[in-house]
Amino acid sequence: MGTRQRIVVAGGSLAGHSAVTELVGLVPEAEIVWVTGEPHKTYSKPALSKEFMQARNELAELTLPDVAGDRPRGLRILRGRSCVSLDASGRAVTLDDGERIDFDQLLVATGAAARMPGMLRGVDGVFPLRTLDDAVAIRARLADRPKVAVVGGGLIGCELAASVRAFGLDVTIVERLDTLLDRPFGGALGSYFLDLHRANGVELVMGAMVERVALEEGRVAGVHLADGTEIAAGLVLVGAGSEPCTQWLDGSGLQVGDGVLCDAHLATSSPGIFAAGDVARWTNPIYGLRMRVEHWTNASAQGRAAARNMVALATGRQDLRKAFADVPYFWSDQYGQKIQMVGWHEGHDRVELDRSGDVPGPLARFYRNGRLIAAAGVNAPRVVMRLRRQIEDEARAAEAA
Amino acid sequence: MKIIVDRQRCDGNGVCMGIAPEVFDVDDDLYLHVAETIPEDPELRARVRQSITSCPILALKLVEE
Known part of the structure; x- marks a missing residue:
């Protein structure tokens, strides 16, 4: 060289x-x-x-x-x-x-x-969403106005459900847990998300496992759940993590x-x-x-x-040369609601939920040993971004102490 | 240095606000406010440029004067 x-x-x-x-x-x-x-x-x-x-x-x-x-x-x-x-x-x-x-x-x-469970791989009409090619393929199928089943009630699953509802299509979310968006939001806003999706016409099947897909002429026709239920769907979208x-x-x-x-x-x-x-x-x-x-x-x-x-x-x-010290931040848009999360909630020992009306939507603060480590809020960008700075300040103070 | 916001696109994700809060502020109606003038501070201006390239819906443009 x-x-x-x-x-x-x-x-x-x-x-x-x-x-x-x-x-x-x-x-x-x-x-x-x-x-x-x-x-x-x-x-x-x-x-x-x-x-x-x-x-x-x-x-x-x-x-x-x-x-x-x-x-x-x-x-x-x-x-x-x-x-x-x-x-x-x-x-x-x-x-x-x-x-x-x-x-x-x-x-x-x-x-x-995208993670794809084995029984969902290679089936016509079943798609993960990770890349542009995935998104283009899903959009093309939506034009046929199918009934849609979403496997997984995480970020991708919930956002896809909200987007599909914008076209007025029937959508069912199948989720293994009893709450939506459990991992990204630390479970704190679970009931808010359940209400939000129900109010917008999404059918929720909670605590359910997909066992296999139903096929018709080589294409997906629905999903069979472990308890025997069958959900008809001409399009199955998979949000099973990555x-x-x-x-x-x-x-x-x-x-x-x-x-x-x-x-x-x-x-x-x-x-x-x-x-x-x-x-x-x-x-x-x-x-x-x-x-x-x-x-x-x-x-x-x-x-x-x-x-x-x-x-x-x-x-x-x-x-x-600088260490990468950062308070993570992500947002989600569902039905016109701006949902934001700052920090890292894993290992929290206390959650404070604020629905007092002082803030525009529900707001959750996550603590560990009395220190603020994460926060989640709906339609409250100023408060959430202020909490992001507070998380950083408290971390620096703890390090200095 | 001037920032142009595409109002049709901007939906108040606040990524810019996280990087350069001195310049960007998203209010609770998800409306983005941008400072009229941006100080000559090179460190701040580097962060402003980073904010613009970090917008997930490419709603920000920079005009260098």
Whole structure:
């Protein structure tokens, strides 16, 4: 390899886009190879289940601006190609077409993929929602105005149900637990979500397991539940969570455990290799915990932070080196309600629920050992964002004490 | 530096507000207020640019003057 530093960024979604943008600005003299995986330009994933699904916007409106305008000199974009293996000690990745690319530094930003239970795989009319191609396929099927069954009452499932109801279609959500959005919102707003979906005409089947799909002429006709109930549906949408895309790192020597393990600076177990976005499990100094966050704001900020730490390591510019200390934030839109969550609720020992009317919607505060660690609110962005800053302030105070 | 908000698109997610609260404020009607003038502070301006590229519905545009 020549004297010119080569950085490979694996992953073309937001964390990769954000990192490449930062790298092009900070080290224009470096050679940057961006292996995007998907064939599309970087697009907004949060919009897929909401604005895009409701046909309120189109692909062009989801596409992020090109990195640094058009074509910076040192940037090579390999669109639609994926990394299939990593040789960490040999400092090289191999692509799906067999090309081997040596690197000085690597950013792993390969994201996560939709989890699909075995009995739902490969059935015509059954779709997960993770990528643009998934969303386009679902939208095309909605045009036939089918009855819709949604498997899983998590974020994707609930947002899809709300979007489908906007077209006036019949929707049934089948959820394993007795409450909706249990994990993302720490169970605190469960009854609010049940009421919200019922009031908007969604049929809820709670505490139920899907056993198999019903087929008719090779296409899905519904789902059979473990208790024998059959729900008729011409379209089945699956929101069964996601898994970090780390299979390509098997045997690489990189430490992986439900995501690529990273320190507070997003550095992996192998020097010069960093990770960011949905695939990264890093130590968040705000909580002193390792976590993996699958949300838009995290991918954006983490891609940028990882890039800066990589440049700091390569050039010795200590002003760029910074631990990634962040209070996670995500939102959901359902039936015109803005639902927001800040912080990390796992390990909370107390929840305070405020429905006093002082705030526009229900508001939950999560505490651990008396310290505010998370908050969830409906239609109260100012309060929620103030609580986000409070979480950060309390964490810094606790660290200083 | 001037920020243009596409009001048809903006739906008050508050991502920008999280990154640069000095400049962006989403009120409880989910209306985004943007500061009229943005101070010459380079650190703040870098965060404002980051806010704009971080908007999940691409509702913000920047005009550098």
